[in-house]
Amino acid sequence: MDRVLVLKSLIVFLSQLILIVSAQNGRCPPYSDCGVLGRIRFPFTTTEQQHCGILAIHGCQQLPPSSPKTIKLGTSTSTSYSVLRIESRTIFISDDEQERYLRNRNCKAFSKNVTLPHTSPLASFVNKYNITIFRCNHSLKPSLSKDFHKYSNCSEYDIFYGPPNILTPPGFQWPSSLASCSTIQLAVEGNSTDDPFQFVISTIGIEVQLSNECESCLDDEKERCLLDTEGKFYCATGI
Known part of the structure; x- marks a missing residue:
């Protein structure tokens, strides 16, 4: 050998x-x-x-x-x-x-x-229970379905989000109008509402x-x- x-x-x-x-x-x-x-x-x-x-x-x-x-x-x-x-x-x-x-x-x-x-x-x-948050310039006016929420009380950006990721169907595509925004996945409890401070949590x-x-x-x-x-x-x- x-x-x-x-x-x-x-x-x-x-x-x-x-x-x-x-x-x-x-x-x-x-x-x-x-x-x-x-x-x-x-x-x-x-x-x-x-x-x-x-x-x-x-x-x-x-x-x-x-x-x-x-x-x-x-x-x-x-x-x-x-x-x-x-x-x-x-x-x-x-x-x-x-x-x-x-x-x-x-x-x-x-x-x-x-x-x-x-x-x-x-x-x-x-991250088992999370939601995708889109951070966008204030000037952006995306075209979104009624399933999406907007929160505009942050000084540096507006945020947009849909339902928690566990509720999105397989193959779901995020709206192209949000492509210029930055994203982050955050821990969540319950369904999304107009106030993200009500459902984003610190337990991951x-x-x-x-x-x-x-x-x-x-x-x-x-x-x-x-x-x-x-x-x-x-x-x-x-x-």
């Missing part, structure tokens, strides 16, 4: 072996206790066992059990969000700064973006949508989805 091929195969084998050994040094339990959040399971884990999940929650081991639980998202290492609860594969977090904007009816609320974690071979992430539900490969890997409870040293998908056994 070609020596180069043998060497490449050996490197791949050793990298996978190192991955398995490092994981086995901290074997992954079927669940972890996380204070008031109760028992959390994959894809969630604790910061003490980050290799056991996709999103790690800080403060699970702190006493008393009611102590705050937080999580960091995206590439930011400075912004932490309070974890409110977990339902299956959806984690609900609170954006405290957004809460202040909404409480004070500050239009900065319509520019407050939460960066979700990047899609990986393991999973993608979705982030759903973890596992990849097909990860779902197949989890069919066997002895296997777990991991990324190797090159960031590629790897189904590890016995951890």
